[in-house]
Amino acid sequence: AEEIAQYKRDIAAELKKQNAVLVAHYYTDPLIQALAEETGGCVSDSLEMARFGNQHSAQTVLVAGVKFMGETAKILNPEKRVLMPTLDATCSLDLGCPVDEFSAFCDARPDRTVVVYANTSAAVKARADWVVTSSCALEIVESLMDKGEKIIWAPDQHLGRYIQRETGADMLLWQGSCIVHEEFKAKQLADLKAIYPDAAVLVHPESPESVIELADAVGSTSQLIKAAQTLPNPQFIVATDRGIFYKMQQLCPGKSFIEAPTAGNGAACRSCAHCPWMAMNTLERTLNCLREGSNEIHVDPALVPEAVRPLKRMLDFTQ
């Protein structure tokens, strides 16, 4: 505990000295989330992380999350220094959507508007007409549909199918998935619901359709946090990364939160309810990258003008 407190003091001092701000995702270690809050940074989803980094005056943005979040910060703020605790924290959605294959897929269907999730590389964003996150995807797809546009959606197939069902939009889906959310299991979730009849089920739409069908509320991380605050239930079964419990418990002190079940019989799995890449953001790495100025994010300058366009569209649409 003393060691943790020392790390937190050291990081806070470095942030101040370097005119840096810490921005952390809801899925990171609660210690990191608390530190971001205590030092005037922010804890949020990828949309609000992007907006915060963009609006804050600090010269250095330290992004605790996964690589696409650091890249997004850099694309929006090429003049700022963007650091990450590790450069090895990737995302299965980003990995599952290589730009060459994706570009060819889009080139073969030039009549479609290209909508990509923020969980993609800078090069994939540069090929897109729109970038979205799970908190604004529904509204953006709806507005495109109203204009009669047909859509290519990438990379998360579950979120894409969910939006397709909700909006009726004509969407061609890339077949990517999140290794954390795809592990949630409907059968076991139904069993758990029977044990906790007063609990409401909160589901992130990167989960399989059969799990979404059991939900009382479906939404992005920020929307699920809001649902936990708004719904009257004393208990919640939550199908998303357990890092989110930090914020839910903080905002709903009288309520309790239970992890939604994953692979059969509670067997250990590498990505069950916690993203292994988010978990790479430790206090030690956070301090080291600040002290050493290491793990700086660089985005190919040739990609920035193309990638910033669909990102700015998203920020303008949602402000």
Ligand code: CIZ
């Ligand atoms: O699963 C993720 O990586 C999420 C939920 C990102 C986000 O939009 O905050």
Ligand code: SF4
């Ligand atoms: Fe990617 Fe899933 Fe991890 Fe989010 S939780 S960063 S979507 S692998």
